[in-house]
Structure formats: C-alpha cells, structure tokens
Amino acid sequence: xxxxxSKNLSKKIDNIYLKKSIINIFIIALGVxxxxxxxxxxxxxxxxxxxxxxxALMLMNRLELAFILSVILEATEFSIGNINYLTPAIAxxxxxxxxxxxxxxxxxxxxxxxxxxxxxxxICFAILIFVIMFSRGSxxxxxxxxxxxxxxxxxxxxxxxxxxxxxSLYIPPKLFKRLIIFTFFAxxxxxxxxxxxxxxxxxxxxxxxxxxxxxxxxxxLLPFIMGVFPIALAMKWKTKMMNVIVWLSFVGMxxxxxxxxxxxxxxxxxxxxxxxxxKNKSIYFIKTLLLTIxxxxxxxxxxxxxxPGLQRAISFIPGTQVASATDxxxxxxxxxxxxxxxxxxxxxxxxxxxxxxxxxxxxxxVADLTRTDIxxxxxxxxxxxxxxxxxxxxxxxxxGFAGLLIVSWLLFxxxxxxxxxxxxxxxxxxxxxxxxQVLCAWLFWEILSFYLVxxxxxxxxxxxxxxAVVTVLARSIERYKExxxxxxxxx
Numbered sequence: 001x002x003x004x005x006s007k008n009l010s011k012k013i014d015n016i017y018l019k020k021s022i023i024n025i026f027i028i029a030l031g032v033x034x035x036x037x038x039x040x041x042x043x044x045x046x047x048x049x050x051x052x053x054x055x056a057l058m059l060m061n062r063l064e065l066a067f068i069l070s071v072i073l074e075a076t077e078f079s080i081g082n083i084n085y086l087t088p089a090i091a092x093x094x095x096x097x098x099x100x101x102x103x104x105x106x107x108x109x110x111x112x113x114x115x116x117x118x119x120x121x122x123i124c125f126a127i128l129i130f131v132i133m134f135s136r137g138s139x140x141x142x143x144x145x146x147x148x149x150x151x152x153x154x155x156x157x158x159x160x161x162x163x164x165x166x167x168s169l170y171i172p173p174k175l176f177k178r179l180i181i182f183t184f185f186a187x188x189x190x191x192x193x194x195x196x197x198x199x200x201x202x203x204x205x206x207x208x209x210x211x212x213x214x215x216x217x218x219x220x221l222l223p224f225i226m227g228v229f230p231i232a233l234a235m236k237w238k239t240k241m242m243n244v245i246v247w248l249s250f251v252g253m254x255x256x257x258x259x260x261x262x263x264x265x266x267x268x269x270x271x272x273x274x275x276x277x278x279k280n281k282s283i284y285f286i287k288t289l290l291l292t293i294x295x296x297x298x299x300x301x302x303x304x305x306x307x308p309g310l311q312r313a314i315s316f317i318p319g320t321q322v323a324s325a326t327d328x329x330x331x332x333x334x335x336x337x338x339x340x341x342x343x344x345x346x347x348x349x350x351x352x353x354x355x356x357x358x359x360x361x362x363x364x365x366v367a368d369l370t371r372t373d374i375x376x377x378x379x380x381x382x383x384x385x386x387x388x389x390x391x392x393x394x395x396x397x398x399x400g401f402a403g404l405l406i407v408s409w410l411l412f413x414x415x416x417x418x419x420x421x422x423x424x425x426x427x428x429x430x431x432x433x434x435x436x437q438v439l440c441a442w443l444f445w446e447i448l449s450f451y452l453v454x455x456x457x458x459x460x461x462x463x464x465x466x467x468a469v470v471t472v473l474a475r476s477i478e479r480y481k482e483x484x485x486x487x488x489x490x491x
Contacts, residue, residue, distance in 0.1 A: 063100070066095055066096050066099075067096060068182075070093055073087065074465065093162040094158060096166065100166070101165070117413045118413045122160050122163060124409075125406050125410055129156060131354075133153055136355075136359065156460065156464070162464075163464055167475065170476050176432045191224040217309040219259075224253075233270065233438045255306075255313040261449065269445055273437060299314045299320055300317070303317075304321045308323065311323060337390075339379055340389055341388070344383055344388045351398075352400060355400035357399075387456070388456070394455050394456050422440030439470050
C-alpha cells in the first residue's frame with residue numbers, strides 16, 4: 001500500500017475513534033447527571049432514562065441489532081406511556097437515525113445513499129408535510145398548536161428519515177434467523193395485547209377495538225395471522241397436502257375475524273408470491289383459476305353452518321348463504337362507505353391545491369357534531385375525523401393535489417423496488433430469501449390495497465416501515481451472496 005495513503009487512512013481511523021470516544025463519554029456523563037437528578041427529584045421518567053441510556057449506548061454501536069429489535073417490537077404493538085404513535089419501535093428508529101447521522105458526520109458521506117429510486121419522492125413528501133404543518137397547524141401540543149392529531153406527522157417524518165438512513169445497514173444471517181423466530185413470538189404477544197386491550201393506537205388493527213361479541217368476530221387474531229402467515233408461506237413443508245392444510249387454517253382464522261379485505265389480502269399475498277416465483281405465467285394463471293373455483297365451491301358449502309364472523313367475511317362471494325343480519329351488516333358497510341366517498345368527494349374541492357392536513361381542532365369538531373352523527377358514524381363525522389376509508393381521498397383532501405401526486409410517485413417507486421427484490425430472491429435457496437420474497441409481495445399488495453381497498457395516513461406509515469424492512473433484508477441477502485460467490489448460500 002502507498003505509504004502516504006496508509007498514513008491518511010490511519011489518520012482518518014484515529015479521528016473516527018476519537019469522535020466516537022467523545023460521544024460515548026458525553027453519553028456516560030449524561031447518564032451520571034440523569035441518575036443524580038432522578039434520585040434527587042424522584043422523577044419516574046428520569047429513572048427510566050437512566051435505565052435505558054446504557055442500552056441505547058450499546059445499540060448505537062450495534063445498529064443491526066437495533067434494527068432487528070425495532071421490527072420485533074413493532075410486531076408486539078406496545079406503546080410508551082399510552083402516547084399515540086410513540087412506540088418502542090419508533091424510539092429505536094429515532095436512535096438508528098441519530099446514530100447514522102453521527103456515523104456519517106464522522107466517516108464522511110455515505111456513497112450507498114447517493115441515489116436510489118425512492119429518495120426524491122421521500123424528500124418531496126417530507127417538505128410537503130412541513131408545508132402542511134406550517135399552513136394548517138402542526139397538531140402538536142408541545143409546539144403550542146391548538147389542533148390535535150399531529151402525531152401522524154411525527155411518525156411519517158421519522159419513517160422517512162429512517163428509510164433514508166438504513167440503506168447501508170447489513171443484517172448477518174444469524175440475526176436474520178432470530179428476526180423470523182422472534183417475529184413469531186411477537187405476533188402471539190400482539191394478539192394477546194389486542195385481546196386484553198393493551199395494544200398501541202399506531203396500527204390499523206388497534207383502531208378496530210375489542211372483540212365484537214354481537215357478531216362474534218375474533219378481531220384479536222389479526223396480529224397473529226398477519227405476523228405468522230408470511231413465515232408459514234415461506235416455509236418448505238414436507239408435502240403439498242401440509243401446505244394446503246396450513247394455508248386453509250390461516251384462511252379460516254382470518255375468516256373468523258370477519259374482515260373481507262383482510263381475507264382478500266391473504267389470497268392476494270399467496271397469488272403474488274406464486275407470481276414472483278413462477279416462470280410460466282400462463283400455466284400459473286390457469287392453476288390460480290382452478291384453485292379459485294375450488295375455494296368458491298368450498299365457501300358455498302360451508303357458508304350456511306359457518307360462524308357469524310366467517311359468514312360476514314365470505315358474504316361478498318356469490319352463492320354463499322349467510323344469516324340475514326350478517327348479510328345486512330355487510331351490505332350496510334358497503335353502502336355506508338359509498339355514502340362517505342360521495343360526501344367527501346364534494347368537500348375535496350375546497351382543499352384541492354393545499355390539503356387541510358391530518359390535524360384538526362377538537363373543540364370545533366365536537367361543536368359541529370350531534371349524538372346521531374357519532375352513533376351512526378355519519379359522512380359528516382367521517383369527514384371531520386379524517387376517516388374517509390379511501391386512500392386517494394385521504395391524500396387529495398388532507399394533502400391536496402400535490403400530495404396525491406407526490407405520495408403516488410413514492411408508492412410507485414416503492415412498489416417497483418419491492419417487485420424487483422421479490423423476483424431477485426428466486427436465485428437464493430433459503431428460508432430467509434423466501435421470507436423476504438413474501439414480505440416483498442405483502443408490501444406490493446399493501447400499496448395496491450391503499451388505492452383499491454382502504455387507505456389512511458397510518459397505512460402510509462406502515463408501508464414506509466415495511467419498505468424499510470424489505471430494503472434492508474433484501475440488500476443484506478444480496479450482499480451476503482456477493483461475499484460468498486463460491487459457496488452455496490444457506491442463510
């Protein structure tokens with residue numbers, strides 16, 4: 001090596017080591033100060049800070065571990081102090097963002113972050129959020145805003161920064177396996193949280209509420225199904241019959257929740273994974289058609305004796321026989337959505353260029369509502385509370401025409417990357433690559449369903465989080481393969 005180059009490299013390493021040492025000393029000193037203040041004042045939050053600080057210091061030097069923990073904790077749906085949109089996962093994401101910025105400032109610009117498909121739409125979306133917050137109110141009390149609901153802005157900005165910060169992150173094979181294993185257990189915990197009413201309000205699932213005794217919909221099963229089904233789909237079962245039994249078990253459980261859209265999601269996820277894997281598309285579509293007919297016949301056969309929750313989930317399938325009350329509930333739900341969409345579309349004209357934002361004034365909203373509006377969830381109530389049940393309307397009304405264009409640009413970019421990563425996973429023969437492929441298909445469907453089925457800004461946040469996970473996992477598998485070109489990959 002050139003002596004001059006070696007000298008410069010050694011000097012750079014020394015500077016990085018010195019900067020890291022200074023940061024570590026600062027954090028340790030901060031811990032000492034917090035410990036003194038917590039014992040003197042008896043403040044619980046300071047005491048928690050003292051306990052968390054050593055863990056944070058360790059994770060700042062192990063970002064891959066912090067990333068894995070953030071994914072697992074996200075699956076548990078725990079919140080911090082019952083604060084909306086503040087979860088341990090988001091706290092870890094913020095830690096990763098800060099650590100990445102510090103590392104970049106110490107070691108120079110990260111060339112892996114120079115350009116990627118989602119970069120510009122992410123930056124434009126962040127700018128738009130700040131414009132909306134400035135123009136319509138931040139919805140954050142600590143900033144002195146009179147409006148509420150600004151937590152989603154914080155969540156979106158954190159996830160945008162998180163996405164921009166993690167592209168160079170590498171997950172080694174051992175941690176990849178642990179991610180899959182602990183996600184399984186985290187999904188069980190999340191379902192328990194749902195059943196007991198302890199889940200955070202950040203996810204779509206928590207807004208559903210507790211089990212509906214009247215219709216016997218086992219809603220609390222959702223986190224378990226959505227967390228474990230991708231693992232089950234990625235597994236290589238010994239026989240095809242075992243594949244069918246496992247698949248039907250999850251379809252049956254999802255049916256018991258009563259959600260038609262989620263049941264369709266399982267079918268679409270299965271279809272998209274197969275589409276990514278297959279080379280002969282024509283034969284695959286024929287097989288899919290035959291399977292669809294078989295499932296249709298099965299649904300018609302079991303519908304008369306099915307539990308109310310399952311009857312509601314399959315009520316949209318032609319030929320099924322369901323109880324009149326269940327059928328009415330399903331039809332009323334569709335008519336109610338159409339009524340909301342018509343009303344909100346008329347109101348969208350007022351905020352066409354600059355959306356009205358996700359935050360709203362609670363006092364004004366309550367003053368304009370009647371008890372009937374709240375009980376019946378009228379279109380006016382849906383409009384005031386930003387519950388449009390439509391992705392395009394959510395973007396158009398809350399973020400304006402610019403928001404519709406920018407977020408659509410972003411989602412198209414994410415979908416394109418997800419499809420590329422999903423196809424590329426075919427060359428790797430491992431559980432990790434198959435699991436990553438399922439997540440790619442899931443991400444692709446989440447984007448489609450945002451426009452076609454159901455969309456709100458919380459779902460955009462979920463898509464960004466899942467896109468970040470898919471990006472890191474797929475790139476880690478590719479990097480591992482590149483480093484072991486002459487070896488069979490077994491992650």
